[in-house]
Amino acid sequence: MNFKRTGIGSATKSGLSSGKRTLASHRNSTLVEQEEKRQDLGFGTRINSSYARLINKDGSFNVSRVHASFWHRLNLYHRLITMSWPKFLLLVFAAYMTVNAIFSILYLLAGPEYLKGLPESNTGNRFWGAFFFSAQTLTTVGYGHVSPSGYLTSAIAAFESMIGLLAFALATGLLYGRFSRPIAHVRFSRNAVFGPYLDVNAWMFRIINQRSNQLIDVEVEVSLSQLETKPDGTPFRRYYLLKLERSKVNFFPANWTLVHPITESSPLYGCTPEQLEESDAEFLILLRAVDDTFSQMVHARTSYRADEVLWGRKFRSMVDSKTSGNYSLDMDTFDDTSEVPLNS
Structure with a gap:
């Protein structure tokens, strides 16, 4: 009898332990799935409290290594x-x-x-x-x-x-x-703009190839990096891949304005300039293209911080109307913008 009671108690304890392990395993698998779905560009989620951009304007990474040989x-x-x-x-x-x-x-x-x-x-x-x-x-x-x-x-x-x-x-x-060494001499606009686009608003910036060589199959990725707070109050950096109106073109002979429409699915939906500043937002740009001269892949990088975004502006046309007979672009107007009202 004692033996039987001991056996039943052991089986009960074993069942409870098995149930706990199942719940822990399910919880761990859920955390793993969430981590796998998390966007990360390689900078990690840990951040410094000081103002510092992740990617400098010249495309270099703002990361230093200490105690290296x-x-x-x-x-x-x-x-x-x-x-x-x-x-x-x-x-x-x-x-x-x-x-x-x-x-x-x-x-x-x-x-x-x-x-x-x-x-x-x-x-x-x-x-x-x-x-x-x-x-x-x-x-x-x-x-x-x-x-x-x-x-x-x-x-x-x-x-x-x-x-x-x-x-x-x-x-x-x-x-x-x-x-x-092939280098993509792509010029990025000095500022990004937040202006009207069709029946919504959009975040935009402009690029152009500064040289006469041909870049083909040009592809651009834009990610948003900003600070958010965990339920326990701990700040962490989160990344969002921004969907562009058009992220790839086959030919790149003229200027190209990249547009991220602000729809309900956008992480910028309902955002204000003050909220961008508070979240230490930074727009990270990565450009890939094939240099037709070298037949090799080239890259270009830059970033825009929240204070480098102009609100209620749009880029002016670069087409030189004084020139006839060909498609002419005025490089002096590349960074020019004009004030426009935002869509409500």
Whole structure:
């Protein structure tokens, strides 16, 4: 009897435990499904209290890494490929002058008498004579009016020649990489606008290809990032994919105004400028296209914060009416807007 009662009690407890596990499993699966459906662009939901945009106007990400290794932070090749042309040329010139200055000092330390043809008037003339001899050796030009003699000076010259061959091969590769790297020179309007569109209102911005190359199969995605509050009062960042009136075009020869109609299904429905400011809203733009010149995919990114949205405005036409015979666009009017009343 005791054994039977113990068995029944164990079965009852086992059933209760099984039921709890079933409820917990169902709850966990529900949370997993909600998490899988949540929109996330890769920035996560954790946020800082300070004002900071996720994507800068130039398309770079406003994210910094701390305690990373020096070489990972340096990323020399990426920096040399992506830095501006003035900075790149200035860096190459500075490296060229520095290397020649170092080798000219080495020649003088080895003994200026071992450089035949070197001026002997004073130390300054000797330095510049050794400097120009270094430049001729580094570039393998070798005019011949100064030549090394002695084992040590000849060894320094031989080593410099090898450095010159490797350095100029590297510089040539960097120049080719910079010229051959396809870049989408797409210009985004300075501001986005919130204005009337058909019988509703819409959030809009404008883009144009600044170069004469052809971009085809252009596709644009727009996401809204804003702060919301959990039931426990904890703030978190949420992302919405905004549906555009047209998100893809086959050809992109002229300007293109991207339109997100504010319908009842839009997360911007009934929104005010003050609400956008309070929610730290940011519109994240991603553009993809195929560059017909390189036959490669190119990208462009930017963002608009709440204070960069003009309310009750619309973009003015860029068509130059003074030009006849072809479709002409006036680039000076790209950012121009005019005031219009919003639809009620």
